[in-house]
Amino acid sequence: MLRSLLSLVAMAGLAAAHFSIEYPTWRADSLENSNYSQYVFPCANVPQGAWSDNRTDWPTTGGSLSLDLHHPWTYVFVNVGLGENVTNFNYSLTPSFWNETGSGTLCIPHLDLPAGLEPADGQHATIQVVTLGESGTALYNCADITFRKSGVSNFGGGNCTTSAGVSYSVVNQETNGTTTSSGGGSSTTSGSASTTTTATTGTSAGASKGVNMTVLTSVVALAVAFMYGMSA
Ligand SMILES: [Cu+2]
Numbered sequence: 708m709l710r711s712l713l714s715l716v717a718m719a720g721l722a723a724a725h726f727s728i729e730y731p732t733w734r735a736d737s738l739e740n741s742n743y744s745q746y747v748f749p750c751a752n753v754p755q756g757a758w759s760d761n762r763t764d765w766p767t768t769g770g771s772l773s774l775d776l777h778h779p780w781t782y783v784f785v786n787v788g789l790g791e792n793v794t795n796f797n798y799s800l801t802p803s804f805w806n807e808t809g810s811g812t813l814c815i816p817h818l819d820l821p822a823g824l825e826p827a828d829g830q831h832a833t834i835q836v837v838t839l840g841e842s843g844t845a846l847y848n849c850a851d852i853t854f855r856k857s858g859v860s861n862f863g864g865g866n867c868t869t870s871a872g873v874s875y876s877v878v879n880q881e882t883n884g885t886t887t888s889s890g891g892g893s894s895t896t897s898g899s900a901s902t903t904t905t906a907t908t909g910t911s912a913g914a915s916k917g918v919n920m921t922v923l924t925s926v927v928a929l930a931v932a933f934m935y936g937m938s939a
Contacts, residue, residue, distance in 0.1 A: 726781075726838055729812065730773040730862050731763030731850040734833075749835055750849035755792040764859045765834075765852040767826050769800075771862035773814040774836060776873070780808045783875065784837040785818065789826065793833040798824045800834075803877045807838075811870025816861070826854035 725738060725745050734750060735757035737743040745751045772785065783805040786796035800818045807813060826832065834850045 725846055726777055726836075726848065727775045728773070728834075728836055728848050728850045729775050730771055730814075730866075731765055731834065731852050732758075732761055734758065734761065734849045734851055737848055745846040745848060746844065748845070748847055749794060749796060750833070751847050753849065755833075755851065762831065762851045762853050764855040765832075766859045766861070767820075767828065767830075767854045767856050769817055769819040770859065771814065771816055771867055772800075772818050772834070772836075773812060773862065773867060775812050776807060776838070777810050778838075778840060779810065780806070780840075782839040782878070783807050783813075784839070786835045786837070787820070787824065787832055788835065789830060789832045791831050793835075796833070796835045801877075803879060805875040806878050807873070807875040809870065809873035811873045812868065813873050813875060814862075814867040814869050816867045828854065828856040830854040 727733060727736070727738070734753045734755065735743070737745050737751035737753050740753075743752050774783070783801065785800040787798040787800060788794070788796040789798075798821055800820065802821070820826075830853070832852050832854060834852060836848050836850075838846045840846075
C-alpha cells in the first residue's frame with residue numbers, strides 16, 4: 708500500500724516536474740527518452756548530436772535564453788563551455804544565481820558573457836542550465852550553440868515573453884550577517900544581473916501547478932514520516 712502510494716507520487720511528480728530550454732533549442736527533448744534524465748550531470752544524459760544539426764547561432768556578445776519552468780520556485784544557474792562536446796562548463800552567465808518564482812516561461816532577452824570570454828566567430832559551445840530546488844536536487848539541460856559575430860537575429864521582441872506569475876531576482880552575495888557592496892552590480896554584473904523581472908501573479912495555469920506540487924510535497928513528507936515511524 709505504502710509502496711504503491713510512493714510510486715504513484717513519484718510518477719505524478721515526474722509528470723509535473725522538470726524544465727525545458729525553449730531557446731536556444733535544447734540538445735534534445737530530455738523528457739521523451741527513457742535513457743535521458745534531467746538529474747544527470749552535465750546534460751541530462753543526452754549525448755551531443757542526439758538531434759542532428761541542432762546547433763543554434765548565438766551572438767558572440769551574448770544572446771537570449773528562454774526556459775519553461777514547472778515548479779513553484781527554483782534557483783537557476785546558466786553556464787557555458789567551449790567546444791564541440793563539452794564537459795567543462797567553466798564560464799558562468801549568472802555570477803549571482805537567480806531565485807525564480809512561478810511556473811511557466813521565463814525569457815531573458817539578453818545574457819551578457821563574462822569578461823574573460825571572447826569567442827571567435829564560428830566557435831562551437833554549449834549552454835548548460837541548472838535548476839536547484841529545496842531538496843538540493845539539481846536538474847540539468849543543455850543547448851548547443853555556434854557563436855556568430857553577425858547575422859543572428861535576436862530572439863527578442865514578441866518572441867521573448869515571460870509568463871504572468873513568473874519572475875526572478877538575482878541572489879546577492881552575502882557574508883556573515885552583512886551584504887557585500889557589490890549589490891549595485893558593477894564588478895560582477897553580467898548584463899541582466901541587476902534586472903528583476905516582475906509580472907502579475909495569479910494566472911490559472913501556474914497557480915494550479917503550484918498547488919499540485921505543494922500537495923505532492925506534503926504527501927511525500929507524510930509518507931517519509933510514516934516510513935520512519937515504522938522502522939523506528
Ligand atoms: Cu521537476
